[in-house]
Amino acid sequence: MKNREPVLRKLDTIESKISKLWLTLNQGNREGCYPILEEIKETIEQTKGYIESEPMTGNELNRI
Numbered sequence: 001m002k003n004r005e006p007v008l009r010k011l012d013t014i015e016s017k018i019s020k021l022w023l024t025l026n027q028g029n030r031e032g033c034y035p036i037l038e039e040i041k042e043t044i045e046q047t048k049g050y051i052e053s054e055p056m057t058g059n060e061l062n063r064i
Helices: 004-026 033-052 057-063
Strands: none
Touching: 004 033
16 A cells, blocks of 8 residues: 555544544533534545555455
8 A cells, every 4th residue: 555654644633633622522612623523524535535546456346
């Protein structure tokens, strides 16, 4: 997987943002959660893009 490092970095970013989300929720700041959720959604979309840019293996082609 040529994009292994970028995908792992994006997953680390998502984990960090989820921790930030928990902190925000524990502080009772519900309105502050919405921007964090949007950031998480954007990071997930970027990660999907990395994965979709990878060539498919023979096993994956057989499942289509």
